[in-house]
Structures are given as C-alpha cells and as structure tokens.
Amino acid sequence: NAGVMQNPRHLVRRRGQEARLRCSPVKGHSHVYWYRQLPEEGLKFMVYLQKENIIDESGMPKERFSAEFPKEGPSILRIQQVVRGDSAAYFCASSPRERPGEASNPEAFFGQGTRLTVV
Amino acid sequence: ELKVEQNPLFLSMQEGKNYTIYCNYSTTSDRLYWYRQDPGKSLESLFVLLSNGAVKQEGRLMASLDTKARLSTLHITAAVHDLSATYFCAALNQGAQKLVFGQGTRLTINP
Numbered sequence: 407n408a409g410v411m412q413n414p415r416h417l418v419r420r421r422g423q424e425a426r427l428r429c430s431p432v433k434g435h436s437h438v439y440w441y442r443q444l445p446e447e448g449l450k451f452m453v454y455l456q457k458e459n460i461i462d463e464s465g466m467p468k469e470r471f472s473a474e475f476p477k478e479g480p481s482i483l484r485i486q487q488v489v490r491g492d493s494a495a496y497f498c499a500s501s502p503r504e505r506p507g508e509a510s511n512p513e514a515f516f517g518q519g520t521r522l523t524v525v
Numbered sequence: 526e527l528k529v530e531q532n533p534l535f536l537s538m539q540e541g542k543n544y545t546i547y548c549n550y551s552t553t554s555d556r557l558y559w560y561r562q563d564p565g566k567s568l569e570s571l572f573v574l575l576s577n578g579a580v581k582q583e584g585r586l587m588a589s590l591d592t593k594a595r596l597s598t599l600h601i602t603a604a605v606h607d608l609s610a611t612y613f614c615a616a617l618n619q620g621a622q623k624l625v626f627g628q629g630t631r632l633t634i635n636p
Binding site for chain 1: 613615621624627628629
C-alpha cells in the first residue's frame, strides 16, 4: 500500500549466500511486521519490531534469520546461508500503533514485497 | 493459538453469479480483515470488521462478521472478471499485535 517501500523487489541468491531485505515504513510509523508467503500459500507471520526492539519473533526460524529496526534507517530482514526452501515472497507491513486497525480503516499497510529466489 | 481457515480454497465461477467465501477463526478475535492479492502483487486492503454484526460493502463485495460463530463472510454479487484474484482473511488476537492469515481463496471469474 502507499508509503511502505521494500527493496529490492526481486532478489536472486545462490545457495549459501546472504540475503538482505529492506523495508522503509510509512513515514511516522514505528511498528514493522515481516511476513513470508510461500507459493500458493497465505502469509505467515515472522517478526514484529518497534524502533530498536524486537517485540515478537515467534514466527522466525531459530537459525539463519534475523531482523532489526534501527533508530535510523529501514528495517532489515537478513537471511544467512540461504537454501532453496527460503525462496518466497517476503512482505513488510507498518503501523503507527501497537494494534493495527484501531481506527475503522486498516492501518497496517503492506509493501510490494521482495521476491527471493534461491538457485 | 489463533488459527484461520478459509473455504473454498479455489473458486471458479461465471460472470453474473453470486458466491460467498467463508472465513472461520478458532479463538476470540476482535477484528477481522479482508485483503485482495493479484498475482505477483502486494495485498490490497478491502475491509476491516470491528464488531459483531458488522457489515461493510464496497461495490460488488460485501463482508460481514459474526463473532459468536467466529465466522466472517465475503459475498460477491454479480461477479465480473475484474474481481479475479486471491482473497485473504486475517484475524487479530485480542491483546496480540499480529495478523493471522487464512490460506487464501483463489477466485477465477470466467466470461
């Protein structure tokens, strides 16, 4: 949706390389969510971050995956030593407050996604 | 743990017909979202439903929420080809901060 910028849009990595996915939230939003979408499936929650804090990482694989949202700059989802199973679309969403949808309109805006292909 | 299930997962229908997509969720949720996704694209917000009995309509789409039955529906009236897409519902747990998505319903509308 308008304002959440993800880059790159497409990323190809060889097995064993590192993938870095970036998400710039809507200006003024301090809450960022990362989701993964495997082909033909729904979105699976990975991690929820506020500035400089990881609030909920219950959906993150225990190894090779990490996320950060520094005080300055975009949120980064980092995947080390990628494997073919990491190939997916990774979506970022941002919200101005803790619980998306406090108002009558949705306030969790999704970016265009990064499509990661591991070859 | 909140689980969200949609049915059907695939739906092929003719233009002009009506149909309903169902979204069941397993535990109490105080808001329910519907999104549309076109192939290779991001998610487009359609509706957010905040209370029992809530009904929202936009064009040929109408969404409703029954919190007692833990059921939301997305009704399509007189379908047109432009509505072909995958539709997702997502629920937010009370006190939680993350959306849990259904598997999606891939809707194909044939002329």
